[in-house]
Amino acid sequence: MKRKKIIILIAAITVNSFFAKAQVIDEARYLIDNEKYQSAESLLEKFAGAISDEPEASNLLIKTYFEQDKKEEAKQFIKTRLLPAISNTSNPLEKVAYARYLLGTGNKPAADDIFTSLLNDKKNQKNASLLMAMAEVYIDEEAGDPKMAIEWLNMAEKRDKNNPQADILKGLAYRRIPDATNAFLAYTAALKKDPGNVRAHYLIGKIFTAQKNPDVYMEHFQKAYQTDSSYAPVLEELYNHYYYRDVRLAKKYLEEFIVHADYSLRHEYYLTDILYLNGEYANAIRAAKGIIAKIGDESQPRLYKLIAYSYAKSGDSAQALPAIKQYFEKEEPAKTIAADFELRARLTERISGTEDAVISYYTIAFEMDTLAQNKARYAAKIAALYKQADNQSQLAIWLGKLYQWKAKPTNVDLFNWGLAHYTARDYKATDSVFGLYVSRYPNDIYGYYWRAQANAAIDTSMNEALAVPYYIKVVEIGEENINANTKMLLKAYGYLGGYEANITKDYTKSLMWFEKYLSLDAGNEDIAGYVETLKKWIENKK
Secondary structure, eight states: OHHHHHHHHHHHHHHHHHHHHHHHHHHHHHHHHTTOHHHHHHHHHHTTTTTTTOHHHHHHHHHHHHHTTOHHHHHHHIIIIIHHHHHHOOOHHHHHHHHHHHHHTTOHHHHHHHHHHHHTSTTGGGOHHHHHHHHHHHHHSTTSOHHHHHHHHHHHHHHOTTOHHHHHHHHHHHHHTTOHHHHHHHHHHHHHHOTTOHHHHHHHHHHHHHTTOHHHHHHHHHHHHHHOTTOHHHHHHHHHHHHTTOHHHHHHHHHHHHHHSOOOHHHHHHHHHHHHHTTOHHHHHHHHHHHHHHHGGGSOTHHHHHHHHHHHHTTOHHHHHHHHHHHHHHSOGGGOOHHHHHHHHHHHTTSTTOHHHHHHHHHHHHHHOOOHHHHHHHHHHHHHHHHHTTOHHHHHHHHHHHHHHOSSOOHHHHHHHHHHHHHTTOHHHHHHHHHHHHHHOTTOHHHHHHHHHHHHHHOTTOTTOSSHHHHHHHHHHHGGGTTTTHHHHHHHHHHHHHHIIIIIOOHHHHHHHHHHHHHHOTTOHHHHHHHHHHHHHHHHHO
C-alpha cells in the first residue's frame, strides 16, 4: 500500500514538472512576441536549471540575446551550457539553438550544415515543431534564407495543419523576401485558424503601415488592442499613429505602452517628446534634464533643442538661448533644421549688438527651408533688419526674395523692392524692377514714374533721352487725376521742359511744359524765369 502511494506521488511530481516547464516556455514565447526581450531573458535564465531538459528554452534564450545585441552573453551561454548539453543529448532543438548562434555570428556554412544533418534524418522531416524552429531561425537572422524557411513551413503544415504559428512565420518570411501580398494571405490564414490572434492582426497592420493606409492598419491595430490591451507592439503603433494627429491620445497609448513594455531609455525620450507636444513644457524640461543627468554626454543632442523650445514656448528666452547654443554645439550640422536657426535668431535678437549674427541665422534658415511660406517669412524678417540698419543694397536684395517667395505679392511689394534699389543708387536694377511693375500694372503711374527717375539718373546728360518716354507716360496718366498726381506731374513737366530746351532746342515745346508746370505751381520763381526766357528766345528766333 505504501509503495503504491509513493509511485502515485512521483507520478504527480513528474506531471507538475512537465506543466511547469511548458508554462515557462509559453510565457517566454508570449514575452518575445510582445518584444519584451529583457523579461523573456530573465525568465529563461531564472528557470534554466529547472528546465535544463527543455531544449526549446536554449533556442529562445539565444533569440533574446540577439534581439538585444548581447552577443557576448550568447557566446558564454553556448560555451558553458549549450555545447555540453549537445554532447550529452540527441535532442535536435539543442542543435537548432546552436545553429541560431552560428548564423547570428556570421558562420552561415556551419549553421547550414547543422540543418542539413538534421533533415537527413527522415524522422525530423515529420517533426512540425522542429521544422518551425528551424524556419524561425532562418527568418530571424539576417544571414538566413526566408525562401528555404517557407519550404520547411510548408512541410510543417502537412503535419500540423491547424497551427497558426506556421502561418505567422510564413508571413514573416514573405515580408523578408519581400512579398507583402503573400505575407497578408499568410497572416489572414492564421486568423482563420485563430480569430483572436493578436500578433496576426498586428502584423497585418504593419503591412498597411508601410503602405501608409491608416484606414486598414488602424482596423487591425484596434482589433489587436481590444483582444489584448497589454500587447506592447500595438500600443507603440497606436502611439505613433496619434503622434501627429491627436497628442492627447498619443500620450494615453504611450503611457500604456511604457507600463506593458520592458524598460528602455527610448521610452523616456518618447515621454519627453509627448510632454512637449501636449504643452507641458515644465514637465518636458524636467524629463529631458533627467535623461541628461542619467547618461550625460551620451544624451541625444535633440534633448537640448527640446529644452530650448520648451523655455521659448514658456516665454523664458534667458534660459532658452544657452540651451539652443548647447544644441548647436552637440548636434551634427546635417541634422539641424531651418526652425532651429530661426529660434536661435529670435533668441539672439534680444541681445543688442548681435544684428549681424541674427541676420546670419535667418539667412541660413532661409537657405535650408523648402517651404515657400517659410522662405517668405524669413526674407521679410531679414529685409526688416537691413532696413533698420539702413543697408539699402541688402534691403533691395531681400525685398526681391520676398517678392519671389510670397504667395500673393502685391504692387506695394514690387514698389518697395524697386524703391530700395533706387535708394541704393542701383539704377539699372531699379529700371528692371519697375519694368516688371509696368508689365503687371500698366495703368499705374508709379511704374512709369520710377522708370523715368531711374533712367534720368543713368542718362544725366539727357543726350540719350532714356527717361523721356516714361515721363511722357507719367503726364498721360497723371493728368487724368491732377490733384492726386501733382508732385509727379511737376517732375515730369520740369524734366521734359529742360530736355526740349537743352537737347532738341524746341523752345516752343519747352515753353509748353514749363507753362504746365506753372499752372500747378504758380509761385515757382525759377520756372517763371524759364518761361520769360523761353518767350524771349522764341520772339528773337522769329
